Amino acid sequence: MNILIYGGSFDPPHAGHFALLAAALREAPVDRAYILPSARPAHKRLPWASFEERARMLRAGLAKRLAGPALKKTRVSFYEKTRRGPVYTYQALAHFRRLHPGARFYLLIGGDQYAAFKTWKKYRRVLSQATLVVGARRGDGSRRASGASGSPALRAGGAARAAKAGAIWLKGVFPAISSSELRLAFLRGEKTAGKIPAAVLSRIQRRGLYGLAWLQRQRRRLDAGRFAHVIQVSRLAGSLAERYGADREKAAAAALLHDAGRSLTPPRMIAYARRHKIKAPLKEQIIARCPILLHAYVGAHMAETEMGVSDPEILSAIRRHSLGDLRMSGLDKIIFVADAASEDRAFAGAARLRKIAFQNIDRAMRETVKMKLAYVKSQGGWIHPLGKKLWRKIR
Ligand SMILES: [Fe+2]
Numbered sequence: 001m002n003i004l005i006y007g008g009s010f011d012p013p014h015a016g017h018f019a020l021l022a023a024a025l026r027e028a029p030v031d032r033a034y035i036l037p038s039a040r041p042a043h044k045r046l047p048w049a050s051f052e053e054r055a056r057m058l059r060a061g062l063a064k065r066l067a068g069p070a071l072k073k074t075r076v077s078f079y080e081k082t083r084r085g086p087v088y089t090y091q092a093l094a095h096f097r098r099l100h101p102g103a104r105f106y107l108l109i110g111g112d113q114y115a116a117f118k119t120w121k122k123y124r125r126v127l128s129q130a131t132l133v134v135g136a137r138r139g140d141g142s143r144r145a146s147g148a149s150g151s152p153a154l155r156a157g158g159a160a161r162a163a164k165a166g167a168i169w170l171k172g173v174f175p176a177i178s179s180s181e182l183r184l185a186f187l188r189g190e191k192t193a194g195k196i197p198a199a200v201l202s203r204i205q206r207r208g209l210y211g212l213a214w215l216q217r218q219r220r221r222l223d224a225g226r227f228a229h230v231i232q233v234s235r236l237a238g239s240l241a242e243r244y245g246a247d248r249e250k251a252a253a254a255a256l257l258h259d260a261g262r263s264l265t266p267p268r269m270i271a272y273a274r275r276h277k278i279k280a281p282l283k284e285q286i287i288a289r290c291p292i293l294l295h296a297y298v299g300a301h302m303a304e305t306e307m308g309v310s311d312p313e314i315l316s317a318i319r320r321h322s323l324g325d326l327r328m329s330g331l332d333k334i335i336f337v338a339d340a341a342s343e344d345r346a347f348a349g350a351a352r353l354r355k356i357a358f359q360n361i362d363r364a365m366r367e368t369v370k371m372k373l374a375y376v377k378s379q380g381g382w383i384h385p386l387g388k389k390l391w392r393k394i395r
């Protein structure tokens with residue numbers, strides 16, 4: 001009995017996963033294939049798909065993508081769900097060896113994973129118990145280990161060892177699609193054309209996974225200009241997160257939701273803030289003098305209660321995006337600045353502010369606060385004492 005094991009987060013499963021598996025089933029001797037979605041990391045509070053949801057997406061994609069006989073051999077395994085904490089490949093192998101004594105094992109991986117194989121826990125044991133089945137990915141520098149064309153990283157030893165164990169290289173090159181890029185695209189309402197099988201995509205859309213439910217809510221409840229703004233803020237915030245090493249998905253999520261409170265008119269914002277006892281600095285003064293400032297605090301409450309956002313960093317960034325605060329996290333600053341400097345902002349200086357944002361986020365903070373204060377002054381508006389304090393602190 002020849003058993004193929006294919007592990008991954010499959011969050012979401014995409015065309016690259018299915019192409020790799022289909023090729024392995026064609027080219028490697030496989031009697032049974034187990035797909036092993038990993039259990040969801042407990043510390044992640046983003047709208048990622050549950051284990052069951054990912055298993056369903058995998059099954060939906062497999063049914064469309066594999067021919068009958070190949071499909072019959074394939075199982076989505078719940079093994080990792082039953083385990084507490086992370087599961088290493090050598091542990092999964094041990095489990096399936098107990099389940100199928102005497103079987104030969106094959107491990108399906110992408111070329112990118114092959115290049116990093118030596119960093120895996122107990123990789124020597126894995127190599128002694130299973131044959132690697134590898135699919136080169138476009139642009140990852142991995143090619144067939146035979147011949148001199150392997151990347152330097154591969155030539156440096158990992159490949160030689162794997163070749164000794166008799167790795168099987170699948171024909172052709174597989175698309176280098178990244179699940180995290182796909183999740184970002186969903187958060188921004190971008191197309192994922194061709195990267196996700198239709199059966200999987202329609203499931204994601206139907207269930208509103210990966211923040212699509214948030215996106216749909218914002219599209220429905222905000223006016224067109226505000227919605228376009230939110231998308232631009234999400235683009236800029238994502239780039240800034242990348243620049244400063246912050247979590248890009250959290251930045252995109254916070255940006256998408258930051259103006260959720262704008263779905264209400266000021267009188268309704270006031271009513272909402274009273275009804276839900278929303279906390280805001282000097283709330284009564286805000287209500288009396290500039291109720292629109294409530295939208296950040298109201299929006300954070302909406303995100304938490306209506307949209308199920310539980311991540312405290314995302315909620316904090318929504319709350320602080322307008323008025324700021326004396327202590328702000330990296331993500332808070334990114335959203336604060338991105339909101340002021342997004343591509344849709346037409347005021348003089350917006351382009352300059354964007355440039356500064358990429359050079360030094362604290363300087364961009366300072367510029368943003370300065371501009372906001374100057375604007376309110378020029379309009380003869382009320383300046384919130386927190387705004388003055390913040391300016392004194394960072395100027
Ligand atoms: Fe806002």
Ligand SMILES: [Fe+2]
Binds near residue numbers: 229258259339
């Ligand atoms: Fe905004």
